[in-house]
Structures are given as C-alpha cells and as structure tokens.
Amino acid sequence: MAPPTDEGPLDAPGSPDGGGNADESPQPALWGPASGVGSLPGTDPLEAMRVVLGELPDFPHLPELPGRGAGSDMIGRSAALLVDVAVDLVPAGWRLVARPGTDQRRAQELLARDLDALHEVAEGHTGPFKVQVTGPWTLAAGLERTRGDRAVVDAGARRDLAQSLAEGVAAHVAAVTGRVPGARVVVQLDEPSVPAVLQGGLPTASGFGKLAAVEAQVVEELLADVVGRIAAPVVVHCCANRAPLELFRAAGAAGVSFDLGMVQDLDDIGTAVEAGTQLLVGVVPGTDATLGAPKVTASRVQSWWRELGFPVEQLHEAVTLTPACGLAGASPAYARTAMQHVREAARFLLPD
Numbered sequence: 001m002a003p004p005t006d007e008g009p010l011d012a013p014g015s016p017d018g019g020g021n022a023d024e025s026p027q028p029a030l031w032g033p034a035s036g037v038g039s040l041p042g043t044d045p046l047e048a049m050r051v052v053l054g055e056l057p058d059f060p061h062l063p064e065l066p067g068r069g070a071g072s073d074m075i076g077r078s079a080a081l082l083v084d085v086a087v088d089l090v091p092a093g094w095r096l097v098a099r100p101g102t103d104q105r106r107a108q109e110l111l112a113r114d115l116d117a118l119h120e121v122a123e124g125h126t127g128p129f130k131v132q133v134t135g136p137w138t139l140a141a142g143l144e145r146t147r148g149d150r151a152v153v154d155a156g157a158r159r160d161l162a163q164s165l166a167e168g169v170a171a172h173v174a175a176v177t178g179r180v181p182g183a184r185v186v187v188q189l190d191e192p193s194v195p196a197v198l199q200g201g202l203p204t205a206s207g208f209g210k211l212a213a214v215e216a217q218v219v220e221e222l223l224a225d226v227v228g229r230i231a232a233p234v235v236v237h238c239c240a241n242r243a244p245l246e247l248f249r250a251a252g253a254a255g256v257s258f259d260l261g262m263v264q265d266l267d268d269i270g271t272a273v274e275a276g277t278q279l280l281v282g283v284v285p286g287t288d289a290t291l292g293a294p295k296v297t298a299s300r301v302q303s304w305w306r307e308l309g310f311p312v313e314q315l316h317e318a319v320t321l322t323p324a325c326g327l328a329g330a331s332p333a334y335a336r337t338a339m340q341h342v343r344e345a346a347r348f349l350l351p352d
Contacts (some may be wrong), residue, residue: 087143135191137197227251253277284338323342
C-alpha cells in the first residue's frame with residue numbers, strides 16, 4: 001500500500017466544487033467515479049503510471065510498487081517523506097535512529113523516480129489526483145524506537161512522527177502539483193492498524209504479548225491534528241475489519257475509504273453521507289479473483305445504497321468505486337482488470 005477527507009465554503013480545500021468568483025476559471029472536480037487504492041504489482045513506475053491513467057482517467061493515483069523491495073514498502077515509502085526524523089531498516093523492521101541511513105535514502109530515491117515518472121506520463125492530466133501515505137497511527141505502529149518497543153506506545157514519539165509526517169506530506173503535495181499543474185491533489189492516509197490500536201491487538205516487539213489499547217479520543221485527536229495540517233482534502237483508508245469510519249470522519253476526513261464487505265455499521269456510513277463525506281467503496285478483491293459483470297457490481301452497490309435510505313440520484317456523486325485494498329499482491333493482468341472493472345461499474349451508477 002502506501003508511502004512517504006463535509007462540505008465547506010466553495011474555496012475551501014475540502015469543497016467538492018472548487019471555488020472562486022464567477023469570473024474565475026472553474027476548478028476541476030474533487031472526486032471521480034472510480035479510483036485505485038494505491039499499490040500495484042511490478043517494478044516499473046512508468047508502466048504503472050500509464051496503466052493507472054489508462055484505466056482510471058477521471059481519478060488516477062500515484063501508484064506504489066512495493067515489489068521493488070525495501071523503501072517501497074508501506075512504512076519505508078512514508079519514511080521517505082519524514083522531515084527531521086531518521087529511520088533505518090534493521091532485521092526486525094524499520095526503526096527510529098539518530099541519523100538517516102542508506103535505507104531511508106533509498107526510499108527517497110525511489111519516490112523521486114516515481115515523481116519523475118509522474119511528470120513524464122501525467123503532466124497534462126487535469127482533475128482529481130490521489131496520493132497515498134501511511135497515516136500517523138499505522139506509521140507509529142510500524143516503527144520501533146531504539147529500545148525496541150513500538151513508537152505507538154510513546155505519546156511524544158507519536159506526536160513528533162505526526163508533525164514530521166504532516167510537514168513531509170505538504171512538501172509531497174507541492175512536488176506532485178509542480179509536476180502536474182492541472183491536478184487537484186487528494187491525500188489518502190492509509191490506516192490499516194487503527195482497529196488494532198483501538199482494540200489492543202498490536203503485538204509487542206517480542207511477539208509474546210499485546211500492547212495496551214489506545215483510547216478512541218486520543219486516536220482521533222492525533223489523526224485530526226495531521227488532517228488539519230494538510231492543505232488538501234484528506235481521505236482515510238482502512239480495509240481492515242471494524243474500520244472506525246465515524247472516528248475518521250470526526251477527525252476531519254473529507255472522505256473515507258473501506259472494503260464494502262468489511263463494514264456493517266450502516267449508521268456510521270449514513271452519518272458520513274449526511275455530513276457530505278465522500279465514500280470510496282472497495283467493491284472487488286485486492287488479489288486475483290473471478291469477477292462478475294460490472295453491472296452486477298453496480299447493482300450490489302445500488303442495493304446497499306437503498307438500504308442506507310438515500311435517494312438513488314445522489315449515489316453517483318457520493319460514492320467513488322475502488323478495489324477493496326491495494327493490488328500489490330495481484331497479478332498484473334488482474335490488477336488491470338480490477339481497475340477496469342470499477343471504472344465500468346461506476347458508469348452504471350449514473351442516473352438514467
């Protein structure tokens with residue numbers, strides 16, 4: 001998956017319509033009908049970017065390629081964005097260290113290559129464009145401190161990481177916008193570890209115990225601080241079971257991204273829709289599977305929407321279809337098919 005979103009005024013970052021006066025050029029739309037989650041199979045950033053633009057032209061994303069190894073994985077990629085925080089790769093995983101090592105520099109070089117590919121392939125793109133980074137809680141859960149325990153247990157370490165990440169994301173958004181001037185960047189924070197953080201399900205560094213649960217208010221406050229520091233609409237993605245969508249929305253997310261098959265709390269989803277929060281709904285598996293017709297997928301989404309109790313005319317604007325999770329574990333052929341499937345399924349959600 002990834003490395004290193006309520007409607008407001010028309011010129012606010014989270015507004016779906018863009019802003020400005022009547023005599024200004026219209027802003028590109030914030031959301032598209034279909035997008036990807038983030039990761040893809042393969043190692044060639046140019047080819048990956050071409051595939052994404054070809055299959056998801058209305059809402060492409062910057063692909064992540066963890067198949068390239070250390071530095072392209074979820075934690076390492078976001079480590080490339082950190083400002084004044086150093087990490088390095090040790091046998092147990094990524095660890096906070098006193099000064100940057102070769103692994104962090106490699107992560108930064110790989111990200112720079114991705115940005116070069118973006119400029120070469122997508123310079124002329126206009127409209128929404130999504131980038132993905134590991135969220136503050138998943139990043140803290142995936143990094144060890146020097147003593148060997150996870151950074152997530154240390155409030156000071158969590159705070160420093162969150163501030164560093166937000167600063168790095170701001171620079172990343174500026175780098176993407178500089179290479180694709182017509183893009184309206186959306187930032188996706190990947191938070192697959194949040195359910196385990198809330199439930200006390202994270203293993204200790206030794207693996208023999210579990211870390212204590214963190215209160216929901218504490219999780220929300222830190223996430224809200226990061227969201228508030230990012231001058232772009234923010235989507236929070238979690239394809240794990242029991243994704244706390246209401247917490248993400250309350251933290252200021254302009255959109256929530258989730259696996260349709262994993263979320264059963266219709267009340268939280270209804271609250272999000274009423275608040276104007278965009279739903280990025282995962283409707284096809286992230287690994288190779290036999291897919292039915294796109295129209296059947298669209299019918300499933302329409303039935304779910306009717307169960308929520310909202311007018312069908314709102315569906316195509318409130319929902320963006322995606323795969324359920326990243327596609328790094330899929331075959332290249334299936335990854336392309338999955339993106340094509342969500343694009344075609346989204347067409348059947350348009351009103352007659």
